[in-house]
């Protein structure tokens with residue numbers, strides 16, 4: 001134990017503490033091996049002598065979906081600049097302002113330099129420095145005790161999306177499974193993922209065409225999506241498409257930066273998207289605009305659904321013996337009454353109700369359109385607050401195509417958002433807007449490297465006995481009830497890595513309450529951010545450039561991170577930390593691989609072998625194009641989708657929840673589109689849908705948008721970026737502001753029964769009346785008072801457990 005520092009002023013105090021600890025900034029930096037020396041040596045202006053300079057390959061790995069390749073310039077053992085790597089395809093040679101600001105994270109004076117243990121109240125910022133040995137011994141001995149006393153699942157592991165590198169993201173999961181510990185699923189973006197997987201099938205890339213293909217679209221709908229801010233790396237492709245003649249349509253309650261570039265802006269009422277989509281499906285059907293050939297060939301439309309149990313009529317229902325391992329194929333029928341598998345019946349019908357060998361059946365397409373029937377344009381117009389003419393124009397542009405629905409995450413953030421992604425895919429499927437150049441429905445984010453090359457079996461050690469899974473919005477209730485769906489659950493310790501839940505989960509105060517109920521919260525991070533600040537022990541991890549990594553997702557390349565500089569201070573890689581913990585737990589045999597051995601092993605599998613991909617090759621070439629180059633990767637272009645039926649699915653035969661934690665859900669409801677109001681954010685009565693009475697007290701819908709300067713909470717303290725955007729703000733419509741006596745630049749208190757936050761008000765006519773928008777990612781120390789995550793709600797849909805960030809009501813007053 002080295003020292004204890006009482007901290008009253010958070011920023012000043014933290015610096016004081018850090019000054020007293022370990023190595024001084026920069027002293028420990030030694031050039032990493034393997035990077036290319038610069039052709040010409042430059043003169044370091046400070047020293048006046050030739051500098052030792054090299055350029056390393058790297059990759060930006062936070063969750064902005066970018067995965068941009070970087071050239072990291074290292075001079076005299078220190079990173080001095082980051083620029084876009086010279087990838088062969090020039091279209092992907094881009095980085096944003098965050099990509100240029102990495103060195104302010106590496107050399108952040110507030111970087112955690114050594115392991116620390118909490119000595120004051122949680123969140124007080126009072127720490128003592130401890131050695132790695134002390135930290136590891138304490139964690140491992142407590143975990144052994146808890147597991148012995150309260151069961152293996154009394155220890156839980158929680159990841160987030162802080163680093164998409166193969167090792168950093170996955171390695172701790174091996175220890176979790178070896179210990180039989182609980183997984184806390186972090187529940188971000190799950191509505192989108194569920195439909196992407198079950199309705200559309202994750203293809204060789206993901207559920208969309210490669211972004212470069214968007215230039216072939218004639219109609220692009222940015223649906224609840226603000227790529228000008230949230231995917232700057234994609235924005236130029238969208239602008240290229242517009243220049244090539246595509247119409248850009250933005251569907252968003254608010255006039256965003258992306259909307260300011262659109263040909264058509266549709267300011268939809270929050271939480272009503274699925275009603276609009278159902279009206280579009282209904283209109284397409286009623287007006288004969290559906291693409292019959294595509295429905296027959298590529299969708300479940302012709303499959304016959306049994307009235308008796310809602311399942312597809314299959315060969316076995318008709319008495320056919322199904323050989324072991326053979327597929328019990330769905331049955332279709334043609335206009336002449338012949339029935340058989342889709343191989344046997346060449347021209348199936350996709351509409352109608354029939355009786356086949358005494359079994360009453362209906363085509364899946366008919367069930368889809370029946371479910372949307374009550375959504376006339378007039379009814380949707382009233383609910384969504386969009387004119388019928390506008391919806392008509394939207395449908396016309398979309399059907400003409402080729403059309404791309406660029407799925408954003410606005411609708412995902414409501415409890416009723418689950419079906420939006422499903423119905424978007426249904427609309428694309430029945431109009432044939434998938435599987436062609438310019439026609440896709442998804443988010444252009446590739447998973448190719450992860451799916452094809454990173455061997456999943458490696459993630460689980462051979463002696464593993466994985467424990468139960470719980471979902472983050474339910475965790476506090478599970479801990480209080482000491483059960484998960486009837487199964488005993490006595491949680492005592494949480495290990496958190498690549499994750500900042502107190503900044504990013506809903507209902508932050510509930511997380512602080514949860515932490516207070518636990519015996520040991522361990523966080524691995526680079527700095528004492530929102531979550532680390534409330535932990536019991538914090539372990540310092542390396543910055544992304546201080547270790548090798550493989551980035552297997554988000555760009556069309558498999559990318560290498562070279563070790564550009566040595567780890568600063570006492571920081572360690574997540575792999576080394578887990579290996580130390582595993583050894584202390586007695587699992588050394590399964591955790592003897594070094595980081596490099598682990599990375600090499602993740603590429604030793606059939607998929608990688610077939611395509612000639614190895615760790616040595618990646619080290620040699622630095623980036624490998626895995627999307628097949630030209631022509632651009634087209635999702636579903638082969639007509640085969642990776643769904644259970646190999647077709648686009650707009651009828652869930654066997655609805656499966658996104659994460660199965662033993663929950664019950666309404667199976668019938670989960671099969672087809674439906675609309676119901678959001679859980680909380682429904683402040684008005686429209687048609688038969690009555691306003692949430694809570695709106696009398698809290699009339700404003702609280703939404704958060706992506707922060708141009710941050711990737712979630714990362715880069716949040718980089719001075720260059722703070723100079724451009726320096727304090728938490730909230731956008732308010734002029735009428736809402738005036739009614740509350742709020743002027744531009746005032747500080748305002750936003751509040752509800754869950755908590756409060758103080759923001760600077762920005763009066764903005766682009767903000768939909770009744771809706772406020774706060775860019776996210778600010779941490780507690782940057783608020784005058786409170787935190788935006790105090791305002792959000794833990795309500796979720798058990799079928800797709802998710803954090804529903806926008807489904808919240810608040811009131812605002814002058815602070």
Ligand SMILES: Nc1nc2c(c(=O)[nH]1)N[C@H]1C(S)=C(S)[C@@H](COP(=O)(O)OP(=O)(O)OC[C@H]3O[C@@H](n4cnc5c(=O)[nH]c(N)nc54)[C@H](O)[C@@H]3O)O[C@H]1N2
Pocket residue numbers: 063064065189223224225226227229230231251252253254256268269270271272273408409410411703704705706707708709710711712713777806
């Ligand atoms: N700079 C930056 N970029 C990021 C991130 C970051 O933290 N910083 N995070 C990344 C991550 S993890 C994600 S998930 C993506 C998110 O990517 P986006 O979804 O593009 O980002 P958001 O800013 O959340 O935009 C959602 C939009 O939905 C709108 N919206 C709100 N309610 C509704 C509604 O009911 N219907 C419709 N149609 N729209 C609605 C909001 O006004 C907002 O403009 O961004 C990624 N990119």
Ligand SMILES: Nc1nc2c(c(=O)[nH]1)N[C@H]1C(S)=C(S)[C@@H](COP(=O)(O)OP(=O)(O)OC[C@H]3O[C@@H](n4cnc5c(=O)[nH]c(N)nc54)[C@H](O)[C@@H]3O)O[C@H]1N2
Pocket residue numbers: 062063160161162163168188189409413497498499500501503504505524525526527529541542544574704705711712713714776788789792805
């Ligand atoms: N109100 C509101 N909240 C939201 C959203 C919203 O729209 N509104 N969006 C949500 C969405 S879609 C998402 S995806 C989440 C993202 O939530 P998180 O995944 O929690 O995102 P980050 O803030 O990037 O936090 C990751 C943490 O990992 C740390 N880290 C980075 N690299 C490493 C590493 O190599 N090792 C270790 N051990 N740690 C590392 C970072 O310093 C950071 O503290 O946020 C969600 N939160």
Ligand code: SF4
Pocket residue numbers: 060061062064065066067068094095096097098099100232233711
């Ligand atoms: S933050 Fe995202 S867009 Fe910016 S450089 Fe990094 S990966 Fe690219």
Ligand SMILES: [Mo]
Pocket residue numbers: 063188189
């Ligand atoms: Mo996300």
